[in-house]
Amino acid sequence: MKCQTLSKALLFVTLLLLSLLCAAQDIGRGKGVVLIGGDHNYPPYEFINKQGRPDGYNTEVTLAIAEVMGMEVAIQLDAWDTVRRQLEAGELDALQGIIASPERDAKLDFSPPHAMVHQSIFGRESSGAIFRISQLNGKEVIVQRGGIMHDFLLESGVEASLILVDTHVEALRLLSSGKHDYALVANLPGLYLGREFSLSNIEVKGNIIGALPYGYAVAEGRAELLSQFSEGLAILINTGRHQQIYDKWFGSLENPSVPWKRVGLMTLLVSLVLLVLLGGIGIWNRMLKREVKRRSEELEVQQQQLIQADKMKTLGVLVSGMAHEINNPTSQLLLNLPMLKEAYQDISPILAQQFAEHGNFDIAGLPYSRLSEELPLMLDDMALAAQRIKTIVDDLRDFARQEPGAQGEAGYEEDVALNKVVETAIRLVENQLRSSTRHFNVDYGYNLPTVKGHYQRIEQVIVNLIVNACQALTSVDQSIRVRTFHDQSSVFLVVEDEGCGIAEEHLSLLSDPFFTTKREQGGTGLGLSISVGILKAHGGSLSFESTPGKGAKATMTLPIQQDEPIA
Structure with a gap:
């Protein structure tokens, strides 16, 4: 009897130690997080995408199983030979995609195939x-x-x-x-x-x-974990979600047989549509009258737009001529002012000696003691003013120039990753952001498709929008948020600020050339009009929303190239 009692006690202690050991392993892995491995370059099953994140069919199935089973998972992709050895060594809990074989079955346990x-x-x-x-x-x-x-x-x-x-x-x-x-x-x-x-x-x-x-595969003895994957996969299959994921990644690669059932269904639907069309002829006739009236109103609006476009074309010709005429004397100023400053620096010692030996004297009606302090500042101010003139003229010339890409301009066929352009733009305005706000946030869209366009011109638009947001803030405690995302046809950039906002009557005028509410700060009113022109040349658009006193939101839209797959 004593031996039996002692045996039971030893068995209890052994089971307790094993439980504690398992719990310690779970804690070491991150409070119940299941670590799942896979191949880092095995598309479309599993791979690391351009944003550096796990992606592919296997990854989506794993995340879907984790969702329906209430599991917390972490996916780690690496070289296949590496993750296979990590699973066998117990460094990974499971592999999300592996082919079962009798040889592998000696070390691993497998789920039903997905x-x-x-x-x-x-x-x-x-x-x-x-x-x-x-x-x-x-x-x-x-x-x-x-x-x-x-x-x-x-x-x-x-x-x-x-x-x-x-x-x-x-x-x-x-x-x-x-x-x-x-x-x-x-x-x-x-x-x-x-x-x-x-x-x-x-x-x-x-x-x-x-x-x-x-x-899926786990090391031998992990039956409970394997059953979770098997049960979750069964749920996905029964609800049709697994088929949706499979079709998304493999539909364009496989060659299915002719879907006769679908053909029959489509034939029935077409027949029903024809019947509806025949029965709706009367309704259609009444709608035609309304359509004629609407089209007439649209034609009147378009006529006004054509008149405005003709005015803008004439303005563009005038601006191009003015830019050329203004740039010539401005270039002379920018060339000669540094020479004048250098000349004054060369004769300053002589003038200073004259002042020391003979006292104060006048130059151009001003005493030397005053002129010696003010003349260098005057020359610097003149150089800055000349450079300001050149910048304004360059903006005018960009505004007047024919829309880029209209005649196949080179550079509009490059693939542009919007997230990368945003990163570059933020670096360019980092100092202004730092001095304008303590709360700047960026949310980069996941798996963002590329667009066809000109990298620097899109960057110019983004810089302009961020700078405008900085200028709208009245306190460093107000925030600016930049985010990117996409849908099936477009990618979007949104710049939101908590600044002074835009008056409702000004919203429709923001893209008009020369319209600005910052004239006293040196604004020319060309930044947004140039940005709108750049986006139109890319097939995109720029829109604004605002609540005065609470902030504003600018949304930039660019079309996704047609041959770009959307994940």
Whole structure:
């Protein structure tokens, strides 16, 4: 009896120690945060995007499972061979995408698959087709280090020279550059990367391995964690959310068969639409009368706009001529004033000696004792004034110049990342921001698509909007917030301030040339009109909202290039 009691006590102590050890491990990992690993360059399944964040099909599935299961997860992407070893060493809790195999099953436990992955043999256009694994004998085959195809080739006994790389993109780039014979990579990532990097000289040469199950994996003994992933995946599949994520990332890469059910449904819908149209002819006739009236009113407005446009065109011609005429004498001033200042500095010792020996004397009707202090300041003020004239003339000339890009101006075909332009603009106005407010915040939009445009001109617009926000503040305790985001067709920049705001009657005049409420501070009224012209040339727009006394909001809109995928 004593032995049994002692055994039970030892068993209880052992279980208690194991519980404490598990709890300590959980605390060490961040209060229940599940650390999930994956490949950093395996698109479209998983990869690090341009903003430096985990992205892709696997990542979205993981985040969706975490949401429905109430889990807190952290996703860590690295080289595949690295994360695989980290999982086996217990440094990671799970991998979000790995192909199950009997060999891997000895060390890992697998969830039901959330995808089936096909493996393909890629080759250059001149390479022969591959129908059997034995055809790779004597060939140089590129394969991902530690990947399922690396394991397969080692176990198959094929007499090929294996070229190991860390990522699929390295394998395809090597092959495309003319090096080695074939690359053995997953089919969809191969197609995705070939399209992404325009590797047009490589193609699929064979599919010698069927579809393989692809899902979550944990170290042996983590059954409870694995069940959470399995249950969450089942919920996503039953609610249709998994299919939505899958279609988003793979719909454009796969070639589905003809959806006859959808065709039949569309035929039925078209028939219903035709019936509705036939029954609505009477309503349409009445609407036509209203439309004619509306169009007449629009034509009248457009006529007024044409008159205004003609005035602006004439103004542009006048401004261009004035800018040329003013720039010539201004350039002379900017050239000669430094020489005058240098000349005065050279003769100052002589004048000072004369003053010391003979006392005060007059120059241009002013005593030397006064002129010696004021003349350098006068020359500096003249130089600043001349430079101010040149700046205003340059702004006038930019305003009058033909819209950039109207005739295919070079530079409007570059891909522009809006977040990067915002970062540069903020650096340019950092001193003014620091002196204007203690509360400046920036929210960069996630996975922002690029736009076609001119980097420096878009930067000019952003700088102008931020400077205007700084000038609107009346206290350093008021804030400025800059944020970027996007929808399916456009990217947006919003600059909000808590300054004095804009009077309602002034909102419609902000983009008019020469309109300014800061005339006494040296404003010319050209900044916003030039900004509007730049955005129009990019197919974009600029709008304003304000509550006087509470602040203002400026929204810049730029269209997304049509071939840019939206995540």
